[in-house]
Amino acid sequence: xxxxxxFINLWKNIGELDLRPIRTAAEKSIEISVVGSExxxxxxLAEKLRVDPARPQNRTETPVYISxxxxxxxxxxxxxVVVLIEAxxxxxxxxxxxxxxxxxxxxKTIVLVNAQGSPDRSLVPAKNVNWSGAKLxxxxxxxxxxxxxxxxxxxxxxxxxxxxxLGRQFPLFRIPVATRLISETCVSNAAYSLSTGVAEIVPxxxxxxxxxxxxxxxxxxxxxxxKLGLAFGFSTRWQDYVNEFGSVTGSGFLWRQIARQxxxxxxxxxxxxxxxxxxxxxxxxxNVALQWYLTGRHITKDQMRELYRDxxxxxxxxxxxxxxxxxxxLLGRQKKRALPAPDFKACPNCGKTNPVDANFCYxxxxxxxxxxxxxxxxx
Numbered sequence: 001x002x003x004x005x006x007f008i009n010l011w012k013n014i015g016e017l018d019l020r021p022i023r024t025a026a027e028k029s030i031e032i033s034v035v036g037s038e039x040x041x042x043x044x045l046a047e048k049l050r051v052d053p054a055r056p057q058n059r060t061e062t063p064v065y066i067s068x069x070x071x072x073x074x075x076x077x078x079x080x081v082v083v084l085i086e087a088x089x090x091x092x093x094x095x096x097x098x099x100x101x102x103x104x105x106x107x108k109t110i111v112l113v114n115a116q117g118s119p120d121r122s123l124v125p126a127k128n129v130n131w132s133g134a135k136l137x138x139x140x141x142x143x144x145x146x147x148x149x150x151x152x153x154x155x156x157x158x159x160x161x162x163x164x165x166l167g168r169q170f171p172l173f174r175i176p177v178a179t180r181l182i183s184e185t186c187v188s189n190a191a192y193s194l195s196t197g198v199a200e201i202v203p204x205x206x207x208x209x210x211x212x213x214x215x216x217x218x219x220x221x222x223x224x225x226x227k228l229g230l231a232f233g234f235s236t237r238w239q240d241y242v243n244e245f246g247s248v249t250g251s252g253f254l255w256r257q258i259a260r261q262x263x264x265x266x267x268x269x270x271x272x273x274x275x276x277x278x279x280x281x282x283x284x285x286x287n288v289a290l291q292w293y294l295t296g297r298h299i300t301k302d303q304m305r306e307l308y309r310d311x312x313x314x315x316x317x318x319x320x321x322x323x324x325x326x327x328x329x330l331l332g333r334q335k336k337r338a339l340p341a342p343d344f345k346a347c348p349n350c351g352k353t354n355p356v357d358a359n360f361c362y363x364x365x366x367x368x369x370x371x372x373x374x375x376x377x378x379x
Contacts, residue, residue: 019226019238026164026230033065035072035098036084041114042066045084045141052171053144055294060233062169069094074101079159080108087115087138092129099134108158112151113138152176167231177231178293182286185224186279189217190318193278217278221285228286232293245289275322280315284308 032049034042046064067073074081081102083095095111102109111134135154139146152173156163167177225245226238234240284307291299299307 022164022223022227022230023236025161026168026227026236028162028165029077030062030080030159030162030165030169031065031075031078032080032082032170033067033072033078034082034084035067035069036095037068037086037089040084040086040089041116041141042084045082045112045114048141048147049170049172052174053148054175055171058171060169060171069098072098074105074107078107079162080110080155082110082112083134084141085111085113087113096129096131100132103132103134109134110151110154110158111136112141114141116140116142147172148176156180164227164231168233171233174232175294178228178286178290181224181227181231182283182290185220185286186282186314187318189220189282190275190279190315190322192216192220193274194322217282221282224282224286225289228289228293234293244292273319276312276315276319279318280308280311283311283314 034045036042043066046066049064050060050062052058065078083099083102085092085095099109099111111131113136115138135158137150137154139150141147141151153176155166156173156176159166163173163177163180167174222245225241229241230236284304287307288299288304291297291303
């Protein structure tokens, strides 16, 4: 059984890597402007950006630039503009002109039709307007589900390189950003396992991965924990994460535990076990960290058991999907050459067929003259 002593210094090794790009990206200033007429909901949306809907007590004072249409000015540092329109507004010509100007200056822009009171969508004038290709959203900014399921994903898609900074400065994005970071790292670790010679599960041993690959995968998980902490507004010093999470990624214990929990849940045949374990292990680590950031407490044994089970389901589904997408070696179908049918001759005494070179009949046992019978093909 391999030794796991070299995992003790994992976080020290992490610290020796250059974490400055991650830290710099997290501390990048994100400038968001909310533009709209009086009564469109500008102040409310700005406040929603600065509050975590799951934990309303957690809010930031990050500046959000609020402006009416006439006085709005585009600055080089501007990352995103949300043009807010009342759903019942009969004239959107000023908003259209502003959006066109923003797009010409290559500014990321969202047109949000604020449907407070849920008016009939068919009666919304802005719905049938040409917004020059800008992202158009329709919903109430008072609706938490709309913000989390529609508005937040649209912003994250427009700013793919600023997710950690968005979460750090605007709590509305924290849980969605964390979910994406966990998912991306799960996929990355699973893909790495597929591309290397990581050992398959050996039933009974509970050791799904070899030592070298566990180091690589565990470092990716340590990076994930650090990124999640940055997105939730915690310290930028990696040393501050060692006490809480050093044991999670700093030894082979987690991998062995996951293997023992999942071996009975995942059939070895038909999928790629190493991919499943890599995906599920990273999923467990990410969610353990996420729950600590959300509650300040580590999860219980019962919660961990449920997390293992959820990880098994997700890992198995991903492993099967990845297995189906793997390129397969195609040798091409070759037409099989049929064997030539043997010739037979009939016995003159009983009529039974015999091989053409037979000197006696296998049916009646009598001698067959060499010239007797007629050659026929087998059917």
